[in-house]
Amino acid sequence: xxxxxxxxxxxxxxxxxxxxxxxxxxxxxxxxxxxxxxxxxxxxxxxxxxxxxxxxxxxxxxxxxxxxxxxxxxxxxxxxxxxxxxxxxxxxxxxxxxxxxxxxxxxxxxxxxxxxxxxxxxxxxxxxxxxxxx
Numbered sequence: 001x002x003x004x005x006x007x008x009x010x011x012x013x014x015x016x017x018x019x020x021x022x023x024x025x026x027x028x029x030x031x032x033x034x035x036x037x038x039x040x041x042x043x044x045x046x047x048x049x050x051x052x053x054x055x056x057x058x059x060x061x062x063x064x065x066x067x068x069x070x071x072x073x074x075x076x077x078x079x080x081x082x083x084x085x086x087x088x089x090x091x092x093x094x095x096x097x098x099x100x101x102x103x104x105x106x107x108x109x110x111x112x113x114x115x116x117x118x119x120x121x122x123x124x125x126x127x128x129x130x131x132x133x134x
Contacts, residue, residue: 009054012068013061014111017046020057023110024048027087030055066112077103077119084117097121 014020017035024030030048038045043059053072074080081095084107092114093106104118 009056010068010070011056011058012070012109012111012113013064013066014057014059014113015062015065017044017057017059020110021046021048024055027084027089028109028115029083068111068113069116070113071116071118074117074119077105077117080117081105101126 012020021030021032021035025032025048028050030050030053033047033049033054035044035046037043038058038060045059046057048055048057055070077095081091085091090108091105092108093104093116095103095105097103101121101123102118103121104116107115107117109115
């Protein structure tokens with residue numbers, strides 16, 4: 001039962017929607033789904049998609065650019081790690097199995113926002129119960 005909750009989409013603050021959508025397209029393999037003008041001052045809003053993952057970007061909070069964090073669930077973090085490394089994406093957290101039951105790594109986008117690319121380990125439930133504090 002979803003109790004009325006249907007999903008979520010991350011919105012990352014960026015300096016330039018156009019530069020960011022191009023980075024996500026060329027470096028991270030996303031498709032650009034749209035760029036919209038949202039103010040008379042020229043501010044833009046954009047959206048990209050890869051598989052079922054949608055990330056949106058807004059210029060309205062440029063001073064917070066680079067402060068966002070997005071966790072992206074994938075089937076195989078190892079494959080994505082290899083893909084991103086081959087394209088020269090900045091990796092800021094090595095690929096590793098974590099105590100919380102995920103295998104993941106972290107990259108920075110062209111604004112400094114952090115993307116955590118992650119898949120669940122087979123023993124995730126056991127690890128979560130072992131490390132549970134409350």
